[in-house]
Amino acid sequence: MVLLLGFFFLxxxxxxxxxxxxxxxxxxxxxxxxxxxxxxxxxxKDEGLDAKTIDALxxxxxxxxxxxxxxxxxxxxxxxxxxxxxxxLKDRSFxxxxxxxxxxxxxxxxxxxxxxxKIAAGAFEQSVLNVRYASRxxxxxxxxxxxxxxxxxxxxxxxxxxxxxxxxxxxxxKNLVITPDTWRIIGNTVFYVVLxxxxxxxxxxxxxxxxxxLPPAGSGFFSVLWLLPRITPVVLYAVMWKxxxxxxxxxxxxxxxxxxPAFNYMKGSVASAWTVVILVNGFVGASFGMILxxxxxxxxxxxxxxxxxxxxxxxWQQIRYIILPHMRWPILFVTSYQTLSLLSSYEQxxxxxxxxxxxxxxVWALEAFKTALNNYTGNLQYGLxxxxxxxxxxxxxxxxxxxxxxxxxxxxxxxxxIEF
Amino acid sequence: xxVLPRFKSAILATALLASTATFAMAKDVTISVWAGxxxxxxxxxxxxxxxxxxxxxxxxxxxxxxxxxxxxxxxxTGWDDFKQAVTLAAESGKAPNIIVSGHEDIGPxxxxxxxxxxxxYVDFDAWPLNQLYPNLIDVSSYDGRIWGIxxxxxxxxxxxxxxxLKAIGYSDADIEALPAKVESGEYTLYSxxxxxxxxxxxxxxxxxxxxxxxxxxxxxxxxxxxSFGGEMADAESGKxxxxxxxxTGMYQFFVDAVEKGVVPAxxxxxxxxxxxxxxxxxxxxxxxxxTWHKAEWEAKWGLKDFFGQMQYSLIPAGxxxxxxxxxxxxxxxxxSTGGSDEDATLAAELITTASEPYINxxxxxxxxxxxxxxxxxxxxxxxxxxxxxAATEGLLPKANAIPNNSDFGVVWKAMYKGLxxxxxxxxxxxxxxxxxxxxxxxxxxxxxVIR
Numbered sequence: 001m002v003l004l005l006g007f008f009f010l011x012x013x014x015x016x017x018x019x020x021x022x023x024x025x026x027x028x029x030x031x032x033x034x035x036x037x038x039x040x041x042x043x044x045k046d047e048g049l050d051a052k053t054i055d056a057l058x059x060x061x062x063x064x065x066x067x068x069x070x071x072x073x074x075x076x077x078x079x080x081x082x083x084x085x086x087x088x089l090k091d092r093s094f095x096x097x098x099x100x101x102x103x104x105x106x107x108x109x110x111x112x113x114x115x116x117x118k119i120a121a122g123a124f125e126q127s128v129l130n131v132r133y134a135s136r137x138x139x140x141x142x143x144x145x146x147x148x149x150x151x152x153x154x155x156x157x158x159x160x161x162x163x164x165x166x167x168x169x170x171x172x173x174k175n176l177v178i179t180p181d182t183w184r185i186i187g188n189t190v191f192y193v194v195l196x197x198x199x200x201x202x203x204x205x206x207x208x209x210x211x212x213x214l215p216p217a218g219s220g221f222f223s224v225l226w227l228l229p230r231i232t233p234v235v236l237y238a239v240m241w242k243x244x245x246x247x248x249x250x251x252x253x254x255x256x257x258x259x260x261p262a263f264n265y266m267k268g269s270v271a272s273a274w275t276v277v278i279l280v281n282g283f284v285g286a287s288f289g290m291i292l293x294x295x296x297x298x299x300x301x302x303x304x305x306x307x308x309x310x311x312x313x314x315x316w317q318q319i320r321y322i323i324l325p326h327m328r329w330p331i332l333f334v335t336s337y338q339t340l341s342l343l344s345s346y347e348q349x350x351x352x353x354x355x356x357x358x359x360x361x362x363v364w365a366l367e368a369f370k371t372a373l374n375n376y377t378g379n380l381q382y383g384l385x386x387x388x389x390x391x392x393x394x395x396x397x398x399x400x401x402x403x404x405x406x407x408x409x410x411x412x413x414x415x416x417x418i419e420f
Numbered sequence: 421x422x423v424l425p426r427f428k429s430a431i432l433a434t435a436l437l438a439s440t441a442t443f444a445m446a447k448d449v450t451i452s453v454w455a456g457x458x459x460x461x462x463x464x465x466x467x468x469x470x471x472x473x474x475x476x477x478x479x480x481x482x483x484x485x486x487x488x489x490x491x492x493x494x495x496x497t498g499w500d501d502f503k504q505a506v507t508l509a510a511e512s513g514k515a516p517n518i519i520v521s522g523h524e525d526i527g528p529x530x531x532x533x534x535x536x537x538x539x540x541y542v543d544f545d546a547w548p549l550n551q552l553y554p555n556l557i558d559v560s561s562y563d564g565r566i567w568g569i570x571x572x573x574x575x576x577x578x579x580x581x582x583x584x585l586k587a588i589g590y591s592d593a594d595i596e597a598l599p600a601k602v603e604s605g606e607y608t609l610y611s612x613x614x615x616x617x618x619x620x621x622x623x624x625x626x627x628x629x630x631x632x633x634x635x636x637x638x639x640x641x642x643x644x645x646x647s648f649g650g651e652m653a654d655a656e657s658g659k660x661x662x663x664x665x666x667x668t669g670m671y672q673f674f675v676d677a678v679e680k681g682v683v684p685a686x687x688x689x690x691x692x693x694x695x696x697x698x699x700x701x702x703x704x705x706x707x708x709x710x711t712w713h714k715a716e717w718e719a720k721w722g723l724k725d726f727f728g729q730m731q732y733s734l735i736p737a738g739x740x741x742x743x744x745x746x747x748x749x750x751x752x753x754x755x756s757t758g759g760s761d762e763d764a765t766l767a768a769e770l771i772t773t774a775s776e777p778y779i780n781x782x783x784x785x786x787x788x789x790x791x792x793x794x795x796x797x798x799x800x801x802x803x804x805x806x807x808x809x810a811a812t813e814g815l816l817p818k819a820n821a822i823p824n825n826s827d828f829g830v831v832w833k834a835m836y837k838g839l840x841x842x843x844x845x846x847x848x849x850x851x852x853x854x855x856x857x858x859x860x861x862x863x864x865x866x867x868x869v870i871r
Contacts, residue, residue, distance in 0.1 A: 026528035026826040029511050033533055038564040039658065043867075102545070114543045115765040122540075130565055132533065164531050175862040180855045181837060184846065247694060267689045270844065356689030358844030359837060376637040376836075378503030378525055379829025 012393060018386030019173075023166040025380045032165020033132045034139035036158065044161060053154050056147055060127035062100040063093040072123035080109040081120060097121060136163070172387035189364040192277065193342045199282035200338050201331060204289020209319060211290070212297045226290055229283040238351035241280055242266065266353055270360045273353045277361050280348045285341075289334045296330040297323065329407075336403035340396050364392060446486040451767050455520035456502030457751065458495040461715045464783030465520050465571060465751070466493040472773035476766070489766070492516075510534045515758035517767040520571055522639075523752045526562045527826035536755040539566040541768035548776045551793040555821075560752045562824040568752030569771050572780075572789035575746045575815035576640050577732040578602070578612075578708045579699065584625055585731070588618040599733035599814070602744050609647055609673055609738045612706055616682040619705040630682035632698055632707040633674075635690035637836045639749040639822055640708060644670045645835070646820075649741030652831075653823035660825055660868040662860055664853055667835070669738050671842040671849045678843065685844050696721045702729060711811045715788035726807065734818060748819035750792075777802075784808055790816055827864050834859040 023029060036057055045054050064085060072082050084107045094100035101121050104110060111117050125131075128146050133139040136159055143155045176182050207226055211219035229237060244250045245265040256262040265272040304322050313321070346366035349355060355362035355370075362370075372385020451473070455465045473489040480487035494516070496502035503525065509515050515534060529535050542549060544557070549569065556570040585595055601607040616630030634640045642652060650666025653659065677683045682705075696713075698704045700721035717723035734744040753771040755764050774780070777796035784791055785805050790812050791797040802808055822828065834856045842852035860868055 024528070025507050025829070026531040028532035028534075042657065046866075098545070101543075113765065113769075114546075115541050115761075115768070117543075118540050130537075130563075164533065171862070175859070178862055179859050180851065181841070181859070184841070264690070264694075267686060268684070269686050273686070354689065356840075357686035358688050358840035358846060360686075360844050360846055374500050374504050375833060376499055377829040377832045378499065378507065378521075379528065379833060380504065380507055381830075 015386045015389050015393065018382055019390040020168055020170060021166045021383040022169050022171065023382040025378060027164065027166040029382060032163055033134055034136060034159060034162045035130065035132050035164055036128050036162050037130060040161060044158065049154065049157065050151055053147060053150055053158070057128060057158065060097070060125065060129050061093055061095055062097065062121065062124045063126050064089045064091060064124055068124035072120055075119050075123050077116070077120045077123065078109060078111060081107065081111065084109050085120070097125070100124070166383065169383070172384045175384070176387060176391070185362060185364055185367050188360070188362060189343070192363050193339060196278050196281045196285065196342055197335065197338050199278060200285030200289050201334055203282065203286040204334065205293055205327070205331070207286065207290040208293030208297055209323060211294060213315070223290065223294065227287045230287040234347055235351060238280070238348060241276065241352055245276055267357050270357060273357055273361050277349055277353055280352055281342065281345065284348070285338050288338070292330050292334055293327060296327055300326045332403070332407040336400070336407070339399060343396060344392055364388065368392065446488065448488045448490065449763065449766055450490045450492055451518065451763065451770060452492040452516035453518040453520065454502070454506060454516040455493070455495045456499050456522075457497070458520070459497050459716070461719050462712065462783065462787035462789070464786055466491070466495060468774035468779045468783060469518065469770050471779055472770040475773050476769055489770070510756060510758065513758065515756035517756060517759050517763055518771060519754040519756055520751055521754060523559045523568065523750050524822055524824060524828060526560070526567045526752070526754070527824045527828060529754070530562055530567055531826045534756060535567055536757055536764055537565045537567050538569055538755050538768060538771070541755060541765055542569070542772050548793065548795070549772060551777070551795040552775070553793055556750055556792055559750050559821045559824070568754045569775055570792045571751040571753050572783060572787070573748050573750045573792055573816060574711045574789050575748055575811050575819050576643060576708060576710045576735070577746060577815055578706065578735050580706050580731040580733070581702055581704065582729060582731055583702060584619045584705045585615070587622050587624040588615060595731050598731055602733040602736045605737045605740070605744060607736055609644070609736045610676075612736055613677055613680050613682055616705045617680050620682060625703065625705045627681055628684045629698055629703060630705040631677055632695060632704040633683065633687070634708065635692060635695045636688065639747050641836065641839060642822055643735040643745055643747050644673065644738065646745045647735055647738035647742040648673070649739070652828070653825065654869060660823065660827060660831055660864070662831060662857065662868055662870045664857060664871060666742070667838070667853050667856060668849055669742070671839060671852055673738055674839065674843045675845070675849055678845070688840055688843055708735060711790060711807070711815070712788040714807055715786065734815065746815055746819045748816065748821055750821070827867055830863045831860050831868065
């Protein structure tokens, strides 16, 4: 039960949670902190925060007072150095870290390491600018300390705006609906799923039936051969397709010899890229269909086939009137299972065309993966990607229900009418 | 127990204690460095840190400390996987001490608390950091703080095949004068398309190889946006900017290039190997790349006579609103928040030492990158290298950088997606621009100015 919860439900639950956040590389996943930065002050100014508060928050000064000396002591600054600071610089103030550090460097007991000098200087800093506070309470306390008579609500406003972490939102879904690209990717996904599914089922069925009629030794050989796409590691399988379709690859050379257009068939044209994507996934799915269909074929009472032969039925008539009616449930199962599996599959596309040329073969699952976890700019939008994944989960659930209804699985699973 | 064994035990215990005391004095520290975009020609991104570790250990020994620094390094040739690895490692508390990445990552990574501001660990008033070019320090800064130390600089020029230019009637003098014509705006991107077409018509290059742009996403494409007058950020307010007119000009240019037949509609996504093979093997007419590519072409793709085979210039202007330009995209050494403050202090010391001109020049010359500081540019090893000097003097002063802004990635992703859809004619140019506008407006609201 724990395993079921951990591995099955938890990812769905987390996806659902992430989908309603603006989580990204910039906000981080594990929560943020509170920082007032120059950019934040500029945007607060645009939002109408009063100039006095903005000025006060933007100021940074270094004051050599008793509190600073104590802070320096607590930070582990060398006692002799603290004494020299107290003796020579007490009650002075500096407006920039550079000026203060230059002054510190003139003291005889200055530390040799730059970091130690910076730690010493930092103890005297009186500013909230660029200081990271772990909690809202600490930020509010610092703001209260810095601001004299702030306008009402100013502290809350600054504290809220200074949060660097993620917040709850439904914007991801809204953005997906508004963005025109969404519809293009949906179109790609439907095209990919329908064609690949048709290939899976039809070729799987064809293979199962043809191997059924072959002598056992031959059928075994062909079954194993057709299983290769499924049992080959996916990366190796993709690399083999690259060799097959790439410039100077197998298809390229054959095409060249035949005087046909020779180019990189995987990426060189939209039509050939789609063909490759559908075939790459189609062969994997076809072998799955073949196994199931072959098993189902073996369950057909062989007497029915013998009887049909006595009646003079042709092979086609056997298939049409005996085999296919028996295959109804396996076909429905493969159709529904493969629809769901294709909807969420992207790894073969990622490893072959990578959604190209351009983004013409990009499907929903690949786009979600790239948005959330893998893109050139490193801008990982976990929230938006999770929203895309959640939509996929919802579509999968709806389709499952539709299939269950449409194909009346409950009928298939009903109690046998004959009692043994 | 007799006295003797007791005595022996005491001696043994003393010896053991003494050995642990010696052990305590010796200090072993492991510093991890991860670098993206790093192949065989730019291994000095990591090697420089190893050399610095040696120098810092020797300095420690002279001071009487026994410090052993072990450098654990990991490199990625691309960016997608590298950035994913850094981000996720940081989220799980396993970030490396030093990260070598593009400066544009400073925005999001500093906001998420992944980085320590390096200005808290190093002294920019002292050698060798006091001789770094100020514009590179600016590129390594964000929101008023310096977060990284520039590791290299570069320019991204246009390249022309001299042989193919001659085949369409250019004289040696014309070829020599070409960079100046590009810079003045007389020779535009559209003049370039005409030349690329002429090369194809003259059958000196194959159809579709007249113009070979970068085959995938990269900073380079922002150059074309600038060629049509686009600005990435507002100079005064620092706000991100999306210029619809410039974006339209840029997308239309690539559509026009496709229509002219000098680049295929399905070009984006071509492999780097195909591109290198074509451009270094003089099979392409005109293309654009980076200053560092020269080193790769010579090391791996058989280029023998760079200056004899290729002419280079800025990226030409696209129209009268734009300008000839080039973008520098410095990589920076960044300090992560992973590890202890003590480790970060040592890591910062290593980065500082690795920025020593003699050490950094090894990377610059080997990889075809440009100097990070004035002292480095005057080191004979660097100054006597014709290409680095030519690029430093001719291209770098005209280069600008993409903005450091935590939201720039959103705009970049949308811009490239729009380029892909218009280039492949999945969308019209107007629809592609509209899609970019909608996407960035939804995602960023008033954080971006749309013109």
